[in-house]
Amino acid sequence: MRSVLTIAGRQFRSYFNGPVAYIVICIILLTLGFFFWKTFFLFGRASAREMFRWLGLILVFSLPALTMGLLAEEKRTGTIELLITMPVTEAQVIVGKFLGVLGLYVVLLALTISYPLSVSTLGDLDWGPVWSGYLGLLLQGSAVLAIGLMASSWTSNQLIALFVALTLSVFFWVLDKFLALLPTNAASALQWLSFDYHFQSMARGVIDLRDVLFFASVIVFALAVAFRALEARRWS
Amino acid sequence: MSDVMIDARELTKQYGTVTALQNASFQVNRGEVVGFLGPNGAGKTTTMKILTCFIAPSGGTAQVGGADIFEDPIAVRELIGYLPESTPLYTEMLVLEYLQFVGKMRGLRAAGLEARLRRVVEETSLGEVIGKSIGELSKGFRQRVGLAQALIHEPPVLILDEPMSGLDPNQASEIRELIREIGRERTIILSTHNLAEVRVTCGRVLIISQGQLVADDTPDELAARAGKPRFIATLKQNGHSAGEIREVFSAIGDAQSVKEQTGAAPGELLVEVVPKGNQDLRAEIFQVAVSAKLVLLGLEQRGENLEDVFRQLTTGNGGASS
Numbered sequence: 001m002r003s004v005l006t007i008a009g010r011q012f013r014s015y016f017n018g019p020v021a022y023i024v025i026c027i028i029l030l031t032l033g034f035f036f037w038k039t040f041f042l043f044g045r046a047s048a049r050e051m052f053r054w055l056g057l058i059l060v061f062s063l064p065a066l067t068m069g070l071l072a073e074e075k076r077t078g079t080i081e082l083l084i085t086m087p088v089t090e091a092q093v094i095v096g097k098f099l100g101v102l103g104l105y106v107v108l109l110a111l112t113i114s115y116p117l118s119v120s121t122l123g124d125l126d127w128g129p130v131w132s133g134y135l136g137l138l139l140q141g142s143a144v145l146a147i148g149l150m151a152s153s154w155t156s157n158q159l160i161a162l163f164v165a166l167t168l169s170v171f172f173w174v175l176d177k178f179l180a181l182l183p184t185n186a187a188s189a190l191q192w193l194s195f196d197y198h199f200q201s202m203a204r205g206v207i208d209l210r211d212v213l214f215f216a217s218v219i220v221f222a223l224a225v226a227f228r229a230l231e232a233r234r235w236s
Numbered sequence: 237m238s239d240v241m242i243d244a245r246e247l248t249k250q251y252g253t254v255t256a257l258q259n260a261s262f263q264v265n266r267g268e269v270v271g272f273l274g275p276n277g278a279g280k281t282t283t284m285k286i287l288t289c290f291i292a293p294s295g296g297t298a299q300v301g302g303a304d305i306f307e308d309p310i311a312v313r314e315l316i317g318y319l320p321e322s323t324p325l326y327t328e329m330l331v332l333e334y335l336q337f338v339g340k341m342r343g344l345r346a347a348g349l350e351a352r353l354r355r356v357v358e359e360t361s362l363g364e365v366i367g368k369s370i371g372e373l374s375k376g377f378r379q380r381v382g383l384a385q386a387l388i389h390e391p392p393v394l395i396l397d398e399p400m401s402g403l404d405p406n407q408a409s410e411i412r413e414l415i416r417e418i419g420r421e422r423t424i425i426l427s428t429h430n431l432a433e434v435r436v437t438c439g440r441v442l443i444i445s446q447g448q449l450v451a452d453d454t455p456d457e458l459a460a461r462a463g464k465p466r467f468i469a470t471l472k473q474n475g476h477s478a479g480e481i482r483e484v485f486s487a488i489g490d491a492q493s494v495k496e497q498t499g500a501a502p503g504e505l506l507v508e509v510v511p512k513g514n515q516d517l518r519a520e521i522f523q524v525a526v527s528a529k530l531v532l533l534g535l536e537q538r539g540e541n542l543e544d545v546f547r548q549l550t551t552g553n554g555g556a557s558s
Binding site for chain 2: 002006013017018077078088
């Protein structure tokens with residue numbers, strides 16, 4: 001466990017030594033501000049739901065930029081060799097890396113708290129859906145990060161990792177957007193696989209165990225695949 | 237633990253259809269400094285990656301300090317300090333930060349970590365750059381950071397993949413000195429291309445070629461395999477014919493053959509004297525030249541060197557020397 005936290009801590013701090021994390025966080029906050037305040041006063045409602053709607057989408061597009069280098073860059077520069085030859089298992093490396101980027105994501109989420117806070121000064125804000133919305137963001141974001149880590153485990157090229165992760169996470173987000181064109185059975189199956197479907201119910205204030213389990217399964221699956229990919233190196 | 241620290245048994249590694257390593261078996265004892273020699277792509281790095289459990293062999297196995305690389309890779313890694321080829325480090329980190337990270341990963345905590353940090357920084361003379369980011373360091377300093385991270389947990393076994401490559405002669409000699417220092421109480425395997433270096437640093441040499449171990453001996457014995465020493469005398473011609481000069485040197489009792497060699501500067505002669513056994517004939521050559529009133533411009537000993545052995549063993553033409 002200590003090794004996991006040491007790896008996570010190093011990863012987390014290393015984000016602040018380079019420009020990528022700052023750029024990504026700035027872009028996320030600026031885009032969110034733009035979309036949120038553009039329509040906020042038109043609705044005339046003291047609700048943070050619009051923030052969750054936009055943030056859910058923005059994160060699907062932007063988080064892969066934080067995960068692209070996690071393993072790809074270590075493989076490109078060879079530092080992975082020193083990391084793996086320390087007394088750690090591949091599983092500890094994967095979980096450590098995941099927790100490292102998750103830490104940065106939590107910081108990012110904490111920065112957005114200014115939105116519901118400012119809304120609450122303008123009217124009577126119901127904090128219940130805000131907290132469940134944040135739980136939803138945390139879960140959906142973790143799933144996107146896990147997918148990004150998985151993509152990063154497949155290549156030593158950050159750009160490839162970025163595009164694979166983007167494609168996968170956008171695919172899972174967009175799944176429930178074209179359901180009208182499909183037969184009902186297929187539609188409900190696809191809807192169930194969609195990130196946005198599970199996320200939106202949490203943004204409305206409903207915490208359903210099935211939604212939580214859905215994201216948890218995606219995270220575990222993606223991390224397991226990343227573990228396999230990292231371990232496969234030994235036998236290739 | 238027995239005295240055998242590294243025990244590799246019939247290690248084989250195949251990458252697809254390419255065989256990088258074939259049935260390599262060797263043992264390294266506690267306190268030995270072993271040089272791993274071979275041309276590029278011979279399998280040195282592959283062997284090191286197998287021993288550090290970064291990759292698994294396709295056949296055979298190895299034990300480090302009694303722990304098997306398949307059964308207990310974590311125990312193996314705990315015993316080893318490893319410096320991979322080209323020293324991959326997190327360039328965005330500060331030297332101190334990085335060493336702290338490695339120390340923690342190696343299970344060191346608080347006061348213990350502090351003490352070990354102080355010690356390795358002193359050993360590797362990193363004091364002046366401790367607060368700099370690794371990316372800013374010169375190659376020599378980076379190499380020392382690489383050694384420092386390998387040493388931080390006081391491993392009984394060190395595996396260093398080309399620790400001297402890319403360093404200028406001053407840096408190389410500092411690192412060599414450091415390795416010799418460290419090697420007094422540890423088992424070290426280091427790979428290198430520099431044969432002169434092996435002679436000063438290593439007590440034993442493993443030569444690997446095309447994935448196979450072709451030699452395992454002390455540097456001196458290996459060098460002796462290259463055949464007899466030869467002595468090359470450079471003489472001022474001063475009107476003497478080559479025949480006369482040959483005759484003069486043939487008078488040396490222990491000389492087996494005397495030949496004139498090409499490549500002399502105008503007005504000079506090169507004569508090669510080969511002894512009957514392994515005798516050092518330099519004194520005799522000098523005395524004979526003096527008594528025959530020949531002017532000796534230079535005298536050198538050749539042949540007994542690792543380069544020749546290395547070339548023979550790794551290019552596949554077994555016997556031919558000189």
